[in-house]
Amino acid sequence: MTSLLKGWRRIDDQDGIAECVAPEGMETGAVRILERQRPLVTVEERVQRHLAELAAAGVSSLVAHPPTAITTREGEYGVTVRISGWRGLEVVERTLAIVQGDDFQTVMVGQCSGSEWSDRTHAVVRHIAHTLPLGLGELRYRRYLYQPPIDWLCREQGLTATWRPAGEPSRDASIVVLPARPLFQTQATAELDNLIRDDSFDGITFERQVTSTPIEVVGFTGTLAAVVGTLRGARDRCVLTAALQDSRFLYVLRLQTDAAHAVADERAFRDVVHSCVPLPAPEVAEVAVMAHWAM
Numbered sequence: 001m002t003s004l005l006k007g008w009r010r011i012d013d014q015d016g017i018a019e020c021v022a023p024e025g026m027e028t029g030a031v032r033i034l035e036r037q038r039p040l041v042t043v044e045e046r047v048q049r050h051l052a053e054l055a056a057a058g059v060s061s062l063v064a065h066p067p068t069a070i071t072t073r074e075g076e077y078g079v080t081v082r083i084s085g086w087r088g089l090e091v092v093e094r095t096l097a098i099v100q101g102d103d104f105q106t107v108m109v110g111q112c113s114g115s116e117w118s119d120r121t122h123a124v125v126r127h128i129a130h131t132l133p134l135g136l137g138e139l140r141y142r143r144y145l146y147q148p149p150i151d152w153l154c155r156e157q158g159l160t161a162t163w164r165p166a167g168e169p170s171r172d173a174s175i176v177v178l179p180a181r182p183l184f185q186t187q188a189t190a191e192l193d194n195l196i197r198d199d200s201f202d203g204i205t206f207e208r209q210v211t212s213t214p215i216e217v218v219g220f221t222g223t224l225a226a227v228v229g230t231l232r233g234a235r236d237r238c239v240l241t242a243a244l245q246d247s248r249f250l251y252v253l254r255l256q257t258d259a260a261h262a263v264a265d266e267r268a269f270r271d272v273v274h275s276c277v278p279l280p281a282p283e284v285a286e287v288a289v290m291a292h293w294a295m
Contacts, residue, residue, distance in 0.1 A: 004127050018033040018035075019032045019033070022117070029110075029112040029117055030110070030112075031111075031121070032108070032109045032110075033128065034108075036104040036106065037106065040105060043098060047064050047081055047083070050096055050109070054092065057087075060087070061085050062083060062084070065081065065083070066081075067079045067081045070126065071280045072099055072129065072130050073130060074134060075279065075281055075283070076134055080097045081095070081096045082122060083095075083096065084118075087113075091113065091118070092112075094109065094111045095122045095125040097110075097126065097128070098129075099134065102136065102142070108125050109125075110122065110125035138281070142179055144179075144180050144251060145277040146177065146276045146277065147275035151165065152175065158197075161177040162174050162176050163177070163272075172257075172258065173261060174257075175253065175272060176255075176256075178198060178252045178254070180249040180251045182250075183245065205229050212224070212226075215244075218274075220244040220276070221245050222244040222245060223243050224243075225241045226239070227241075228259075236260075237256065237257075238256070238259060238262045238266075239255065240255040241254045242273045249279055253269070
């Protein structure tokens with residue numbers, strides 16, 4: 001056990017949620033760990049829930065500090081937020097940490113009274129968030145970070161995000177962000193992935209040859225392929241496919257639009273592509289599957 005957690009002990013509440021309480025002398029310090037929380041909730045919504053909870057408990061002058069992004073030892077995304085306020089003459093500090101799984105979140109909530117203990121509680125929450133394993137595996141299909149297109153609305157299906165122009169329901173245009181997929185997979189797996197997630201050229205009649213050019217995006221090597229043809233009876237359909245690659249994953253994004261909007265939509269698409277960030281690598285080697293069964 002690290003010195004940071006020395007003296008802390010775990011208790012279980014009625015819902016089976018792990019709760020760690022601080023060593024004696026550390027005023028009302030505790031950290032609750034809520035694993036595999038569903039459905040997915042935005043950071044802003046979780047913060048608002050905690051602000052409302054604290055206000056209902058009599059805490060005033062509440063301030064939510066800007067969130068800080070973290071990456072766990074397993075290479076998962078997370079964020080921490082500090083919330084502070086006053087109950088009478090007593091400082092109340094709460095640290096919220098959220099670690100993102102594929103379809104769930106693990107949430108850690110640390111709270112203490114007395115400003116002299118706030119930094120220590122915050123450090124404990126960050127340590128737990130950084131260290132607690134989700135066990136999802138490094139080389140799996142995953143969402144990754146990018147900047148969404150401005151004034152486009154998102155519809156998620158599984159790990160795939162489809163963006164469409166806001167306020168223009170009749171316009172047939174989309175930017176599809178497919179999950180990053182491991183480079184080292186069998187041909188059968190790749191074919192199955194294309195079948196269930198990707199409709200790159202399904203039903204399109206080519207009017208011009210496919211052209212492919214290199215594209216420079218920080219952290220990747222990549223190409224941009226362009227196609228013009230007839231799709232589902234509509235002529236002058238423009239399809240742009242960006243394929244980015246790092247040492248472990250392939251990242252595919254695709255734009256479909258019409259000739260009338262091709263220039264503006266391509267500009268929005270390229271902004272999304274250039275904002276992509278490679279998935280973080282884990283700090284430790286992956287544990288063999290079911291290795292713990294042999295203990």
